Amino acid sequence: MNGRIRQPTSQPTQTGTAMSSAAELDARDPLASVRGAFSIPEGVIYLDGNSLGALPSSVVARIDRVIGTEWGERLIRSWNETDWYTLPLSVGDRIAPLLGAGAGEVVVGESTTVSLFRVVAAALGLRPGRSVIVTERENFPTDLYILEGLKSLRPEIEIRHAADGEDPATLLDGAALLLLTHVDYKTGRIRDMAKLSAAAHAAGALAIWDLSHSAGVLELDLPGSGADFAVGCGYKYLNGGPGAPSYTWVAPAHIATVNQPLSGWMGHSAPFAFSPDYVPAPGLRRFITGTPQVLSLAALDEAMKLWEGVSLRDVRAKSTAQTRRFIERVEEGCAGLGLTLVSPRDDAHRGGHVSFAHEHGYAIMQALIARGVIGDFRAPDILRFGFSPLYLSFAEIDRAVDVLAEILRTRSWDAPEFSTRRVVT
Amino acid sequence: MNGRIRQPTSQPTQTGTAMSSAAELDARDPLASVRGAFSIPEGVIYLDGNSLGALPSSVVARIDRVIGTEWGERLIRSWNETDWYTLPLSVGDRIAPLLGAGAGEVVVGESTTVSLFRVVAAALGLRPGRSVIVTERENFPTDLYILEGLKSLRPEIEIRHAADGEDPATLLDGAALLLLTHVDYKTGRIRDMAKLSAAAHAAGALAIWDLSHSAGVLELDLPGSGADFAVGCGYKYLNGGPGAPSYTWVAPAHIATVNQPLSGWMGHSAPFAFSPDYVPAPGLRRFITGTPQVLSLAALDEAMKLWEGVSLRDVRAKSTAQTRRFIERVEEGCAGLGLTLVSPRDDAHRGGHVSFAHEHGYAIMQALIARGVIGDFRAPDILRFGFSPLYLSFAEIDRAVDVLAEILRTRSWDAPEFSTRRVVT
Secondary structure (H helix, E strand, C coil): CCCCCCCCCCCCCHHHHHHHHHHHHHHHHCEEEEEEEEEEECCCCCCCCCCCCCCEEEHHHHHHCCCHHHHHHHHHHHHHCCCCCCCHHHHHHHHHHHHCCCCCCCCCCCCHHHHHHHHHHHHHHHHCCCCCCEEECCCCCHHHHHHHHHHHCCCCCEEEEECCCCCCHHHHCCCCCEEEECCCCCCCECCCCCHHHHHHHHCCCEEEEECCECCCCCCCCCCCCCCCCEEEEECCCCCCCCCCCEEEECCCCHCCCCCCCCCCHHHHHHHHHHHCCCEECCCCCHHHCCCCHHHHHHHHHHHHHHCCCCCCCHHHHHHHHHHHHHHHHHHHHHHCCCCCECCCCHHHHHHEEEECCCHHHHHHHHHHHHCCCCEEEECCEEEEEEECCCCCCHHHHHHHHHHHHHHHHHCCCHHHHCCCCCCCC | CCCCCCCCCCCCCCHHHHHHHHHHHCCCCCCHHHHEEECCCCEEECCCCCCCCCCHHHHHHHHHHHHHHHHHHHHHHHHHCCCCCCCHHHHHHHHHHHHHHCCEEEECCCCCCHHHHHHHHHHHCCCCCCCCCECCCCCCCCHHHHHHHHHEEEEEEEEEECCCCHHHHHCCCCCCCCEEECCCCCCEEEEHHHHHHHHHHHCCCCCEEEEECCCECCCCCCCCCCCEEEEECCCCCCCCCCCCCCCEEEHHHHHCCCCCCCHHHHEEECCCHHHCCCCCCCCHHCCCCCCCHHHHHHEEEEEEHHHHCCCCCHHHHHHHHHHHHHHHHHHCCCCCCCCEEEECCHHHEEEEEEECCCCCCCHHHHHHHHCEEEEEEEEEEEEEEECCCCCHHHHHHHHHHHHHHHHHHCCCCHHHHHHHCCCCC
């Protein structure tokens, strides 16, 4: 396992002219060297970093140390001697710049769904007398499920769902909260955070943003966009590993006054005083619930080190160039083969992934994966391709399009081994 | 790092006669060989396995494989190809025998505090029209904090705290729930689960048990004891590593009907259908919330393999013998040196740890740790010693008592380096 950079392929293909252009783009890519810090398997073009980011090579040694030395040798003493206790906030501080946020504004721990529950319930507590939550029917399902869960405890909650295409701002009358996902998990469409947060505020509501498909691929400015709370995944563009813990951002104005209901001992102002009464920690530590899952948290900490010195402007510029190139080359190379672009064509409205619909999307994605081009499928018919600027080259994009075009032209997806549905993805 | 068994020390000490008895006990210990599966550092007598269990050696290779191969090489494909998706329930099935429970009754994930919130809220939903929760003032604080948190969402909740020494059964009139910790984290006192669960049922309430200090050191029979729900830590006697995810047991009679409010996509009946409406999975999978933290969960899975073939009767017998021996030898060797037993003297009422109070408890524990005898301190004055039967020898117990006696006799704890309080433990 290593992180060496594969040379851009130079074999002639039907798109030979553009290939040399890809080589040029790779040659002047300011992020090209970052790929060397990742372990990318040979023979794979990985277009699913928006679902599970690739492995930063240094995680292997870090976790070996956490397990062998910190746990195995130092045992319980590591809670005093190492960073275990401070990681939820120190990893948060590493994530903060990706959100345009400051130190002490981001905390890490538990799953994204649990973090969503905490912020929605906490934000609702800041709007006494109001109980309407506005969201979108097409939001990522877990965001909707957690609202249902909160409503099971607070039946007075009314959930208003904007239908597909409906402006959620039109539903904000009397609302307490607006809960939206910034970049749509299916289409990659970017919501206008500043405009929608302002609409929420104008209606007296607070704005909560799910950044799972945003952080690490867009330039974000949460305070400047008027957001009140945000959460997101650690395992997508942040490359924290399978099921990496989530992050929570709270606007500085709220930190000192907001309370969240998953009040656990690790969020207490004096966790080891073992007082029977809960007194929330003065800062954002109050958003910690239980003991952090240290192995997973340390992996995310290590992964976040790769962002040191990375310009988010470069990240966004490369991401935009890569998604645009992919769209253009697919529409050129696969014309008439049944693909329909689902993602926004306008760069400014498109996040880090691109989706195409195809009647036989599932089988086509299986055929792609069998050829080493890994994206994912989202029901009912969406082929989704994610582009992680930290480790993806332009040459790989061209090669992926060539493979896709060949699969469609030859109908090689139309084979029994590609149509059998698996349990999970 | 390795798991080799250290030879019982045979150097003459003031307690030389008893030492040979320890050697005899170790020679006929049916669990002696299990220690070889752990990495215990040289020079350490580890009496804090009830806070963070020691490292099962095989975890190192397992996590190296999870990171290097499953994540690094196979990437997103591992959600289909490996056990990532099934681990929450398969690890639960490994834990179930320790609880006297059956397959499909235990699920693993999130922190113990989050699991507590889920079961308390879920159980409350099974008692419509009731809103009293009975617990103890001396319960582990996070159990109390999470009730406060739930009350912040459901203000009709009334929390009744039994005072120290008061029988919580006397407070059950009209109650919805009884929430108790089975083995007290400070004293090691065992609550009578069958009797108190029966009292709860007689009052029309449900019984929820926190097993954090029970599972892995006691013989448990949750169904036979009338429990309705239970949760516990993965990082104590289960040796799952720092912050290992927690487990949740639900009585089979409740599984099909109970709903928990942290309804996330991983608990949906069809997580990858991405339906906007939450439909809980038919079995215990509905108690899963978000994506599991795979590295931490896999470590616990690996650690649980050590229990295969281990007799819980042997575990409990060894635990009882070890805690009794420790008490007797401390009271003999440290007589008149200021220690007061806090734990029950009766074997039947004492769990896997033993606590002594001492006016200078904090400094004494620091002095012990400096000598390689690792226990922990709990405010205001408790020296707490945990005995993990899977890896602790009788010879180590004798040696630990000798060190404690020497520290007390020489007052070597009375030094500046031992009195400075650390932040965490």
